[in-house]
Amino acid sequence: MYGWIFRHLPGPLWFRIITSLLFLAAAVLLLMQFVFPWLSQFNPLTDSTIGGSSQP
């Protein structure tokens, strides 16, 4: 799959390497900035409060 994408990128080899690195950086940024903070709310391992919502 990744091989197929790489082969279908335009331009010479060096340009395709740079393009794929940019894609990779964009994917990591997207994950770190938006996906992981959202995912984090479902992570029970970081809950440091006690009693939950049932607490008076």
Next chain:
Amino acid sequence: MVRSHEHNDSVVGVDTLISGNSAIRTRKAGNRRREKAQRPKQGFWRTLIQVIGELLITCGVILLLFVVWELWWTNIDANNAQQHAVSQFAQEFQGPLTPQSPDTPTDFGPPVVMDAPTVDGTVFGVVYIPRFGPSYSRPLVEGTTQAQLDTLGLGRYGTTSMPGAVGNFAVAGHRQTHGAVLDAIHTLVPGDKIYVQTKDGYYTYVFRNNEIVLPSQGNVLLPVPTQKDATPVDRFMTMTSCNPRFGAEERIIAYSVMESWQPASAGPPAAIAAQVAANAKG
């Protein structure tokens, strides 16, 4: 002698290996060049399995990246936000930054207790715990939902008292992630001082003991911790965090009792004066 002979042998072996490898590499490169001209058609199942495999590897890499984000990046993010909040609070703080001379009276009467902030997320104080390091100063924020704890450190449980009040002033903080404000909570020793600074002054709490409980045991937040319907006489401070480290099966609770109070006009306690001044500088 025998040893060095063996050694020579192995060097030759490696050389052969390397040259063999490079031979394979040239052959592969040749293949690739030929492939470009005319790629052999790959079967459907083979392609499918290859794509599934690549997607699975991607999932694994993303999960690893999530662990890196949670354990490393959230700390950098939250530390920046907390440092910013602390210096903002320190700049708005009115009062001398040098401790008073030791011969002035130290009894300032009953502590002034500020009203609870009405908006969750308001930074209304700074907590200093010298046991966690000489520069340890973390913002005290109203509320204990993720929005507050994930960025601003120590969150006050809205159902509990304010600092200095008779009853229980309880805060929660992360153990590992998002600034790891209470990572060293287990290193507190009875007698350790915990200083809470609000706009009114400095409240000095003394750590008494800690306790490990189940996450459901909400009675540690009661006005007299764990004692239902008791009338409070002391001014407690309770800190809650995850236990064990890197897990959340239990909660570690640290109890402290207020020892003294001094108004902002009296300057900071000598033990934290340097850090209070450093925060005010920004």
